Amino acid sequence: MEIKTKILKINPQAPEPELIEQAAQLLREDGIVTIPTETVYGLAGNALNKQAAEKIYKAKGRPSDNPLIVHIADKEDVFKYAKDVPEKALKLFEAFSPGPLTVVLKKKDIIPDSVSGKLDTVALRIPNNNITLSLIRACGFPLAAPSANISGSPSPTDFEHTYKDLYGKVNGLIDGGKCDVGVESTIISLAGDKAELLRPGGITVEQLESVVGSVEIDECILNKMHEDFTPKAPGMKYKHYAPKARVTIVKGNNFTEYINQNSTEKTGVLCFDGEKKLFKAKNVLEYGNAGDSNTQAQNLFRCLRAFDEMEVDEIFARCPQPKGVGLAVYNRLIKAAAYNVVDADSKKMFIIGITGGSGCGKSTVGEIFKSKGFCYIDTDKTAKEITQIGQPALAEIKACFGDVFFENGELDRKALAKIVFSDNERLKQLNKITHKYITEKVINTLEECKNSGVKGAVIDGAALIESKINELCDCCIFVTASVESRLKRIVERDGLTLQEAQRRIGGQKSDDFYKNACDFTIVNDSGTEGLVESVDKILKELKL
DSSP: OOOOOEEEEOOSSSOOHHHHHHHHHHHHTTOOEEEOOSSSOEEEEETTOHHHHHHHHHHHTOOTTSOOEEEOSSGGGHHHHEESOOHHHHHHHHHHOSSSEEEEEEEOTTSOHHHHTTOSEEEEEOOOOHHHHHHHHHHTSOEEOOBSSSTTSOOOOSHHHHHHHHTTTSSEEEEOOOOSSOSOOEEEEOSSSSOEEEEOOSSOHHHHHHHHSOOEEOGGGTSOOOTTOOOSSTTSSSOOSOOSSEEEEEESTTHHHHHHHTOOTTEEEEEOTTOGGGOOOSEEEEOSOTTOHHHHHHHHHHHHHHHHHHTOSEEEEEOOOOSTTHHHHHHHHHHHTTTOEEETTSOOOEEEEEEOSTTSOHHHHHHHHHHTTEEEEEHHHHHHHTTSTTOHHHHHHHHHHOSOBOTTSOBOHHHHHHHHTTOHHHHHHHHHHHHHHHHHHHHHHHHHHHHHTOSEEEEEOTTTTTTTGGGGOSEEEEEEOOHHHHHHHHHHHHOOOHHHHHHHHHTSOOHHHHHHHOSEEEEOOSHHHHHHHHHHHHHHHHTO
């Protein structure tokens, strides 16, 4: 149900008291309101009210184990919400607040678990924005606020971004102009025995160390964490900052050649100032000087959102230097890219796609390639991995298909298959959900294969073409077999009735569809020996 949203345009230099009071009243009534800050826009609610936090999570579609930052107006307020406050924390607030710094400390019980992500810590920040500081003081309570966007998408640095994402989902939208810094605040934890950087931002590691001495950089800043990882602060666990298109960070001196070789009509390029003319793609945006990380930070999210408007399906991004504020830019980009980074200077790995309908023998062909030194990626297995309990795809499937789950929360794959293979529109809905997650995982696996030094990689997938994973491949192979053979394999392998197997095949693409999209065809009608001969013939033709 859509919420009535009040829009308040407030002067950032001299906030009008009557408009501040209107926003404060919405918050006093347990509403949620977007607020401008010097970093990005936030979506705020009463930090002392667990219901307000729950409304924030719902509006954003944000996981509830992802902590919220608590915004306060004065340094003295630190002691109201944190305990065992070390001297180093006070020195940091003195040096950098109001400003783009968040300090994680041991929390007092007054902070609800829904705000802290059930942690025993609280993330405190004093924003450098006249509107928000005036609003906090008018409310008389702190404001819990993550970025004011749909969870996972690029953070909002302008009012228009918040309007597009959240109008009708929140009680109020404040228009306070553009944000100065452009990336979220630096987060440092002083809740343990050491000072630990949990998220880079506008305050650099060097600046922090000038005040508190040595600062340890948490491994999550540059590395992908396991699914069962418990986030210590916002932005650590889940995919963040991502546009709709797939993002690839390109490193190396040969970035121009790599991007031009791999560009299509639907490619976007994010590059440094003065480089636009180097690329043949038509959707090219410059996001700052190569040596000016502050400008890169200001423009990054604006550019990522602009690519959504261009409706590109892939973005190649120039890699910033991960130092100073550049560490924050790199951190946001690598999370937007789901850690997909390519080295344009390294030798290219040859990628082969294998596709065809159910029961045609694709996996057998894939195993033959594996025996010949190729990395083998089975997207059926990938699909099972991305639909395990706790994975984001599972929540989308539940919202779309309802009760296709066992009592323990696991996906009932047979029940789901029964629905989608008898209704082509429902199959399209499922593919729309799963393909993006499968593609992301395949790209990450390809990078691992490349780093392992294998001669090439093989991707096996019935929906290779529909998901556009074939665009990652240098060539594609269509594997087919007689309908009788396919039915027999499906019945024996999947435990289906003959009628169910016939419905499955009937809901899939025709042979002509696959033939027209592929470079080679293998007919699986002469046993394993015949398949090996077919694979050898293709490898010889490809000179691999």
